[in-house]
Amino acid sequence: MIEFLQIGLDGLMTGVVYAALALALGVVFQGTGMLNLSQGELAVVAAYIAWSCVQAGIPIWPAIAIAVVASAALGTALYQGVVRFVPPHREDSLMTLGVTLLLGLNAIISIIWGTDPRGFPSPFGTWVVHLAGLRLTSQQIGGVVLVAATMLVMALLFTRTTFGLRLRAVAQNPRSAAFLGLRSGLWLSAGWAAACAVGAVAGVVAAPTLGLSPAMMTVPLLMALAAANLGGIGSRVGVVVGGLIIGVLTAIGGRYIPGLGGDLNVVFAFAIVIAVVLVKPAGLFGRESVVRA
Numbered sequence: 001m002i003e004f005l006q007i008g009l010d011g012l013m014t015g016v017v018y019a020a021l022a023l024a025l026g027v028v029f030q031g032t033g034m035l036n037l038s039q040g041e042l043a044v045v046a047a048y049i050a051w052s053c054v055q056a057g058i059p060i061w062p063a064i065a066i067a068v069v070a071s072a073a074l075g076t077a078l079y080q081g082v083v084r085f086v087p088p089h090r091e092d093s094l095m096t097l098g099v100t101l102l103l104g105l106n107a108i109i110s111i112i113w114g115t116d117p118r119g120f121p122s123p124f125g126t127w128v129v130h131l132a133g134l135r136l137t138s139q140q141i142g143g144v145v146l147v148a149a150t151m152l153v154m155a156l157l158f159t160r161t162t163f164g165l166r167l168r169a170v171a172q173n174p175r176s177a178a179f180l181g182l183r184s185g186l187w188l189s190a191g192w193a194a195a196c197a198v199g200a201v202a203g204v205v206a207a208p209t210l211g212l213s214p215a216m217m218t219v220p221l222l223m224a225l226a227a228a229n230l231g232g233i234g235s236r237v238g239v240v241v242g243g244l245i246i247g248v249l250t251a252i253g254g255r256y257i258p259g260l261g262g263d264l265n266v267v268f269a270f271a272i273v274i275a276v277v278l279v280k281p282a283g284l285f286g287r288e289s290v291v292r293a
Contacts, residue, residue: 002133007255008248013140015247017209020147020202021217021224022231022239027154028195029233030168034083036192037098039199040221041105044214046071046200047207048113051120060123068200075196079189109214120207143205150201151240157194158236167191222266223250226273232286241285246272 021043028036036042046067053063078101086093124142128135158164170187203217210216223246224239231242246269253268276284 004252006134007251009134009136010140011248011251012244013136013143013247014209014251015227015244016140016143016147017202017206017220017243018223018227018246019240019243020150020205021199021220022227022243023147023151023154023236024195024199024202025224025228026233026236026239027198028191029228030158030191030236034094035098035233036101036195037095037221038101038105039195040217040224041102041109042071042074042196043199043203043206044109044212044217045074045105045203046196047120047203047212047216048109050200050204051118051207051212052113054121060121064123064200064204067204068197071196071200071203072193075192075194076189079192080185083192084185084188106214113214115214118212120204120212122208123204139208146201146205147240150198151236154194154198155236163190167194219266223247223269226266226269228283230273230276230283232283234287235283235285238283238285242283 021040024039024043025036028034028039049070050060050063050067053066054060058066082101083094083097086097122139122142124138127138129137129141156164158168166182167187167190170182170184170191202220206216206220210220224243227242227246228239229242230245231238231240233239249272250265250269254265257268280286
């Protein structure tokens with residue numbers, strides 16, 4: 001029983017990474033209407049920036065703050081330099097662009113920082129908590145707190161501020177927002193900036209555990225996509241809960257289902273997602289769109 005609980009707990013902590021990345025996907029989707037498949041690589045860029053700052057002698061938390069700001073700036077630059085030239089109704093082109101950015105950013109990361117895995121210091125220390133036979137590390141606990149704080153900030157940003165309301169208005173109906181004097185290009189680039197800042201949190205949470213490398217977020221991105229579909233990409237709570245569920249289910253499935261060890265546990269995760277989406281296409285927390293003639 002202790003082993004089962006420990007595996008479930010470890011899966012929950014891994015799910016925090018999926019939840020953070022899924023939250024970034026949800027933020028850019030809510031803010032711009034685009035499913036950004038390059039979000040994982042943007043998180044890796046942020047982690048490398050933080051690592052480079054630490055190597056230059058900057059303390060870990062200021063280094064993370066620099067990485068978050070730099071990631072937001074990169075998101076703005078990508079939108080203004082590339083994404084805004086693709087018509088919003090061309091969903092196929094936007095999807096292709098996301099894949100292109102994913103591959104391009106991965107190549108740039110490899111050129112600048114190399115492909116060898118590197119160690120990333122935990123910003124939360126190295127202490128361990130033992131409770132009722134279960135083991136929790138400071139990185140796991142700190143990751144949960146950081147992702148929860150990020151989710152709260154995004155929730156307040158989108159529902160309690162003029163900035164968030166205007167951003168959602170532009171994403172949902174750019175033409176009507178233009179009549180209100182809202183410049184869609186400016187607000188959509190702000191949406192990319194916010195999503196990349198959230199992605200930076202995912203990168204620095206994942207790096208100490210996964211090890212820093214260009215391919216660090218490949219599997220987590222797949223899991224985050226599964227989490228977004230499971231919870232409902234239009235719901236910030238939903239994508240986070242989806243990430244935690246995916247983390248627990250894959251950990252348990254990888255341990256107790258024969259043949260699903262290692263990265264093959266993604267099969268189990270997507271099987272669960274397919275089953276849920278067939279019953280509730282919008283996800284567990286998502287809402288169906290209703291269009292009246």
